[in-house]
Amino acid sequence: MGSLDMSSANAVHQVVIIGASYGGIPVAHGLLKDVFPALSAARKQKYKVVLIAPNDHFYWKIGAPRLIVNPAALPLEKLLLPIADGFKQYPRDQYEFIYAYATSIDPDKKTVSTSTDESVHYDSLVIASGTTFATxxxxxxxxxxxxxxxxxxxxxxxxxxxxxxxxxxxxxxxxxxxxxxxxxxxxxxxxxxxxxxxxxxxxxxxxxxxxxxxxxxxxxxxxxxxxxxxxxxxxxxxxxxxxxxxxxxxxxxxxxxxxxxRPNSKFVPEAWLDPRGFVKTDGRTLRLDVPDVQHVYCIGSVGSYSTGNVFDTKFAMKALLESIRLDLIGKRETSSSSIASLDPTPPGWIAWLTSWVPFYGSTETGTRKVFYKKFExxxxxxxxxxxxxxxxxxxxxxxxxxxxxxxxxxxxxxxxxxxxxxxx
The missing domain is CATH 3.50.50.60 (FAD/NAD(P)-binding domain)
Structure with a gap:
């Protein structure tokens, strides 16, 4: 597989992220803070994140039970925070937010259509749309x-x-x-x-x-x-x-x-979904687990790998960012690579304590050091x-x-x- 360098030095590689909650927001920050700066300096390539979501505020839904019953103890303003405030730190040419629903994905054209009739081009795509509830x-x-x-x-x-x-x-x-x-x-x-x-x-x-x-x-x-x-x-x-x-x-x-x-996946191509409607996801790399489709990833409860637990989002973040980094430099681990030989993280409770520490490998090497190991x-x-x-x-x-x-x-x-x- 070749590198994803653009034909022009001024071209921008655009990563579209669908969803702005526990998965989408941290992925955006991880790319903008840790992955893109090193790659841009080494490869003279420009990168941009486009975040698409039907909410311009992040909802700490973990606190919803108390918010429902006792809002005086935990008011909505503490749980609902403007997303824009968290991204002021980045240049405008590196980050964009689109306030809309994703309505469809065209894998051939590499576009995401939205409820505002926009057609957004992607070079890489992250599906982090989560799940929806009856209420x-x-x-x-x-x-x-x-x-x-x-x-x-x-x-x-x-x-x-x-x-x-x-x-x-x-x-x-x-x-x-x-x-x-x-x-x-x-x-x-x-x-x-x-x-x-x-x-x-x-x-x-x-x-x-x-x-x-x-x-x-x-x-x-x-x-x-x-x-x-x-x-x-x-x-x-x-x-x-x-x-x-x-x-x-x-x-x-x-x-x-x-x-x-239930999964928020109505906009996802049917071939990318399992029988339950979840996005087919490689649980080790967080890449889309569909033959002949590259540079598409999934994280969080909409993914087939997840049990819906927040840990399946938080602790899979490193592996997802590592997959994107490797794919951006055109180097990918072989299918015969084993978790044991590529993941130096120690087992047990030490792995749990250290799994959030950022590590994305060196800029130009294709050696993978991070796979996600789901908690059993x-x-x-x-x-x-x-x-x-x-x-x-x-x-x-x-x-x-x-x-x-x-x-x-x-x-x-x-x-x-x-x-x-x-x-x-």
Whole structure:
């Protein structure tokens, strides 16, 4: 494979990134801060990042459970930060933001079409569009207006509500119900439908889910297993009629849907998607895993490699940037290369602690030193209100005080500005 040098010394190699959240923003900073400067100096080549997203603010959605229930403790302005502020540090000819949805990709023409009828050329393409939820409150994928409207309705209805039902016993549903229990426990009818046999069913350590249920019960939350929501609709009295999988119907003042997400991939060519609608991604290099397609990459929960965990975005960043660097200089590791011989990162907890350290190899060498190794053990922290929580790290159940110190107090919101400005 040859180098991607342009025919003219003044030509610009354009990297288009679709999505401006936990994946897209750090990729942009990584390219602009670490990859492009070294390559530009060595190869006399110009590079530019174009970020396309339907949101011009970054949403720290990790804190959404507390924002929904107790906005005084964690207001929206702390979770919703202008993306432009984080990119003022770069020259205008190196960075551009397009406020729009990506509507299609043309691999032959190497263009991305947008909802504003723009056709954006790419030389390299990063898909970091994430996932979307049934309700807008969990993300900005439906736009900022939808997010704000959903929040406004919940903030108006929750204080006066007599009955509140949460659907979904994963991390988001459990955290949200914990916030409800801390704020309204004993004052309102609070119910959580796990939709499974227990809470947090994806975790291999089943004690964590049982611990979460016990803590919610003490907060006077009723947890029901084996029943899920099949549909719901508004009633004439501005309540919600919820139909359940057992054939019954429940009328509640507020229903909060926390049942999971689906990939934002409607704009992606069908040949690039797996049967579930996720982008086919090489889990070691973060390149698109499609024959004869080059210089296309994917990171985050929209990728087939990901379990949806934030670690699959954060800790895969180095490998993605290394893949782009190698492809830009026209050198690529052979298919026979092994992870062990090319990745010097030590195993175990040392790898976890050091995996965020920037390393992209030397400018002109094609030797790969970074592959992504996905965690096989569970790593998850679940606040149950601000004063307690449950969690697991590498298979080991964590004590409540450790979860409180790491996440429960403020959902790690101090990291949001650092992600936006690239200093995380």
């Amino acid at each position: 807008p409150v969990w993300s900005t994928s439906n736009g900022l207006d939808a997010l704000r409207a959903d929040l406004a309705e919940l903030h108006e209805k929750l204080p006066a509500a007599e009955s509140i039902l949460v659907g979904g016993g994963g991390a988001v549903g459990t955290e949200t119900t914990g916030e409800l229990g801390e704020t309204f426990g004993g004052k309102k009818e609070l119910t959580l439908l796990s939709g499974s046999t227990q809470l947090l069913p994806r975790l291999s350590n089943k004690k964590v889910g049982k611990d979460a249920e016990a803590r919610l019960t003490k907060l006077e939350v009723k947890v029901i297993h084996g029943v899920r929501v099949t549909s719901y609709s508004k009633t004439a009295e501005n309540k919600t009629a919820v139909k359940l999988s057992d054939g019954t119907e429940k009328i509640v003042n507020v229903y909060i849907d926390a049942t999971g997400d 053990s569970d790593v998850q922290l679940i606040p149950i209100g601000p004063k307690q929580g449950v969690g697991v790290a590498f298979g080991w159940k964590m004590p409540s005080f450790a979860v409180v110190m790491a996440k429960s107090k403020d959902y790690m919101v101090s990291n949001a500005p650092k992600l936006v400005d690239g200093t995380e």
